[in-house]
Amino acid sequence: MPTVQLKYQTFHPSIWPKMIGEVSRDATPGSFVLVLGKEGTPFGWGLWNPKSRMPLRVVSHSLDEIDDETFFENAIRRAAKLRRDMLRLDGETDSYRAIHGDADFMPGIVADKFGDVLSVEITNLAAWQRLPKWLPLLHECFDTKRVVVGVDQDLARVEGIPHRGGVESDNVRSVKIREHGIRYEVDFSAGHKTGFFCDQRDNRRKFGALAAGRTVLDLCCYTGGFGISAALAGAEEVTGVDLDETAIAMAKRNANLNNVKVRHTHADAFTWARTMIENGRTWDLVIADPPKFIHGREDEIGTAKYADLNKLALQLVAPEGLYVTCSCSGMLGAGEFERIVIGAAHRRDKRMQMFDRTGAGPDHPTLSNYPESRYLKVLWSRVI
Secondary structure, rough: OEEEEEEOOOOEEEEEEEEEEEEOOOOOEEEEEEEOOOOOHHHHHHHEOOOOOEEEEEEOOOOOOOHHHHHHHHHHHHHHHHHHHOOOOOHHHEEEEEEHHHHOOOOEEEEEEEEEEEEEEOOOHHHHHHHHHHHHHHHHHHHOOOOEEEEOOOHHHHHOOOOOOOOOOOOOOEEEEEEEOOOEEEEEOOOOOOOHHHHHHHHHHHHHHOOOOEEEEEEOOOOOOOHHHHHHHHOOEEEEOOOOOOHHHHHHHHHHHHOOOEEEEEEOHHHHHHHHHOOOOOOOEEEEEEEEHHHHOHHHHHHHHHHHHHHHHHOOEEEEEEEEEEEEOOOOOHHHHHHHHHHHHHHHHOOOEEEEEEOOOOOOOOOOOOOOHHHOEEEEEOOO
């Protein structure tokens, strides 16, 4: 059995190069390895790739011998049981996060179920190597038949993932899904990540419940989920803004799919918001759901973007209106995000009466020893 020894012991699943000591010669890229503690005694089990920025991904701290195939088979079945038997998500949607990477003890793979399509994003070599064995079981457990596989090309170069071989995507361009009675089209040829953000499912419904009779602004609307939920709930008018022209086109199609009227605008949210402020425009209910701005632990540019966007969006909220703001940056803690948003409000002499704090849906579990898996933060407030 290949072994990798740690210089410093931690229960975090991601092990940086500086934390790694001796490695046995039979530990090859993608190997399932026995992890040894700093004293040389068994400490757990993980996936090894010396080429990676994160060479060791620990999947278990069990001291018992573990079989590679059995471990991941059990992990897939456990993931399906959570979504389908415990949470019973099939009753409210045909689309949800099936495998949530490290938080489901399967580093390097994120998979979303969209009807009968499994959309898979691969981020490390070990997951790419094992996907041919995992896929039949994934289809069985999540009642899917077709697969779309995405591999980030930058990560592929770092991880040493070959250009050819492995599981190839089926010929599927798009699929229509349902969520709380709302219909969406997922376009795999142009979508971000796995094609659609399932993590905001419960927040979209909650947002809609606040929208009746109100004017609504959806900043960074992507494919229109929040705006459509608001329109269906009886919003007086809905405006959606996004820089991604393809996303705006999809948002328009989704609005038509649900027979609702949403005014979609293709524009940079920052520039557009400044123009609206100059024009004195406000809305009763505003949401800002930007893409991930922070990509590292000390990303000052990303932090500044969150501060700037919230400063602008808060000025678009009508007196005593409602404001919802989101961050999907895993490297930004909930407390720090709240501090940024509150600071933006106070600098404009506004006060936020926060009445809820939510995150991703339960199909995006958070692992106790992996705080970064709690990546989505959503603040709900009334602006005074």
